[in-house]
Amino acid sequence: MSLFKKTSGTAPEHSAHGLFYKVLIVDDEPDVHTMTKIVMRGFKLDNFQLRFLSAFNYQDALTLLRQNSDIALVLLDVVMEEDDTGLKIAHAIRQELNNSFVRIILRTGQPGQAPEEEVIVNYDINGYREKTQLNRKTMFSMTYSALRSYRDIMRVEEARQQSERNRRGIEKVLRATTSLFEPRSMKQFASGLLAQMSSLLNLSEDSLLFQTDNRPLTRSDPSHMKVLAATGKFELLTETEILQQLSDEALALLNRANGERHSLYANHQYVGYFHNKNSDTSLFYVSNYHNPDSAIDNTLLEIFSNNVNIAFDNLLLEREIVNTQLELISTLGNVVEQRSEDTGNHVERVSQLAKLLAQKSGLAEEECDLVYMAAPLHDVGKVAIPDSILNKPGKLTPEEWRVMQTHAELGEAILNKSERPIFKAAAIIAGQHHERYDGEGYPRHLQGEEIHLYGRIVALADVVDALLHKRCYKEAWPLEQVLDYIQQQRGGHFDPKLVDILMQHQQQLLELTHINAPSPSPLSISRAITEVP
Structure with missing residues (x-):
């Protein structure tokens, strides 16, 4: 059975470049896959093209869905190896994979096997079409509607995740402020601030703030690096491990900023250079930074790093007071002991x-x-x-x-x-x-x-x-x-x-x-x- 009542002729299979939405076609007829790709050739939403994935049975579909959590739309046949295979896939997407984001449109050539009203009521799908009703116009309309819905849902989810990152950053700061004089608490405090700034500026979660001297950083000698704060893949690593994780390009950029004594941006990597009053240098490294021309973002980055330096200087002063107090206690205890x-x-x-x-x-x-x-x-x-x-x-x-x-x-x-x-x-x-x-x-x-x-x-x-x-x-x-x-x-x-x-x-x-x-x-x-x- 032909999927479309009319087509606009033949064309080579679409091969997307750049930004795209993933669309999974699940149907046991190879011609359906081919014709869908031909009909949807040239489709764009917000300059996003389509990238098609193909599955011909239940197992292939679930495998691709597990491997590609960012699939935006599933065009799903009902009758395949079994009369209700498509319905089982729809149920698995929502219940087993716990994926509430992907849009699901059922396309059936045998509506009697899956009556529309019953399917809409019992399954969490977003559209139902008989194959005989589909042409280029209805396919475009159906796809636009589904992908706009997916786009808006993902924007809400991204905002929720950013809000959650903000909350986690603030929680770290609040937990740390109860005992700032401890070095571990300072790290926790600074990491919270770093996570908060990364979230506010939409930066990569892989960021690093550390102090160093004027000597070049090398993988073989971590003694020149004292980490104040780290997020993402750097958060739980030692100085030695961080130096091993940094790319050659990142290490070269850090050394260049330290040597030239100013902040640098290159290939979506940002290094902020800051010199504090105890003569140490602080370097702030952010990977995947895409806003080098934003004066506001860059100013916030510099204010943030300078404030952490000030906080660290204050911490050192407080530690000096605490250490003096401990020395007095120890001295008094030793006076008693020596008697x-x-x-x-x-x-x-x-x-x-x-x-x-x-x-x-x-x-x-x-x-x-x-x-x-x-x-x-x-x-x-x-x-x-x-x-x-x-x-x-x-x-x-x-x-x-x-x-x-x-x-x-x-x-x-x-x-x-x-x-x-x-x-x-x-x-x-x-x-x-x-x-x-x-x-x-x-x-x-x-x-x-x-x-x-x-x-x-x-x-x-x-x-x-x-x-x-x-x-x-x-x-x-x-x-x-x-x-x-x-x-x-x-x-x-x-x-x-x-x-x-x-x-x-x-x-x-x-x-x-x-x-x-x-x-x-x-x-x-x-x-x-x-x-x-």
């Missing part, structure tokens, strides 16, 4: 072990860092304890023991005068790291979860390190004996959950505490168990 004659590096080891326990307890990374930074001050109250008690090699008298116990409240009082989060956390730790889970500790006899988690964490870390290392009143214990004692005190001295975590990470404990200990004597065991300071 004891044999507790070398105790505060650093306790901090490291406390951070490990905090991480494995599921605390947020910011809280883990807070525990690590505050832990060195757990014994700051010992500055008020006389040397004769602090360094006494023998057993403390009851009166001396009462004096020793006051260091917890003294440390808490000293640290509580500050409103800084680090010192607030340190005050909690100083005041509670000698409390016991069973309520038999000091100074307040707190019990169970009445003790702040920070206090429970440092209580365990402090005792573990004290037992593993030599003190004036005892030799170091071997690891096996320390772990046996910790297990015995599960639910007594220590939080059971933290004990379990410690037992599960013995290798990391060994690495953090640098253990090399002889067996303890009975006398040292006695004081260590009762008087771990």
Whole structure:
């Protein structure tokens, strides 16, 4: 049966060049494919031509649809290897492939097999034509209508996707602003800004912002590159991997911009050059950039990159303040430590072990860092304890023991005068790291979860390190004996959950505490168990 009542003559099969809409013809008659292409020769919508794909059965059609998610229109026969093959394909497109964008027009030579009203009601199709009704005029009209619908749907979808990219970029920025002083947060913050700018300017999602010095970038030496932000294929890559991913042309353009000290555009690639006040150079790389003559876009790109540089400079200043604060804390902790004659590096080891326990307890990374930074001050109250008690090699008298116990409240009082989060956390730790889970500790006899988690964490870390290392009143214990004692005190001295975590990470404990200990004597065991300071 001829598909068309009239044709305009024969013509060679159309071969599209440039921009095009994909049209899939599904029909078991080869002549139908040939005549459709002849009739639609010269068709254009918005300067888009047609590119035809052909399938002759159910399996071929589904294969092509899976391989070409951008097919715009399916011209679908109903009766092929089975009486309802076309209907099955229409159902599979919508339900199995979950493709709601492609337009589907049924063309049947046997309308009795698929009555129009029943098909329109039961299948998500966009047109129904009997082959006897089709000619060049109706084919053009039908195709224009279907492709305009597809075009408008895809514009709405593109706007939705761009809105979603905007939302994701904003979410990254909002999440990052809570902890900008952390290098990882700065990367997250800058990546969010980069994604937002790429979306606003309709740029490629593959973009990169990094700092470098005046030396040329090479694939063999990533030390000249410090990535501030990355999106798309660069986002999860290291500097070394990024250098391997960049094309020779991109690498040459980056080096040229760095050498000539100005922004460059070449072959749809843009490199922004920016010099910040700490004498580093920032380069902003965007692939597939098609608006080099847009003054607004280029100005926004430069403002964006300069603002990230300013933010990074501010970050470095804030990090300098934080590092100074940490040095003061560490120095104060070391002052306390040095008053004891044999507790070398105790505060650093306790901090490291406390951070490990905090991480494995599921605390947020910011809280883990807070525990690590505050832990060195757990014994700051010992500055008020006389040397004769602090360094006494023998057993403390009851009166001396009462004096020793006051260091917890003294440390808490000293640290509580500050409103800084680090010192607030340190005050909690100083005041509670000698409390016991069973309520038999000091100074307040707190019990169970009445003790702040920070206090429970440092209580365990402090005792573990004290037992593993030599003190004036005892030799170091071997690891096996320390772990046996910790297990015995599960639910007594220590939080059971933290004990379990410690037992599960013995290798990391060994690495953090640098253990090399002889067996303890009975006398040292006695004081260590009762008087771990």
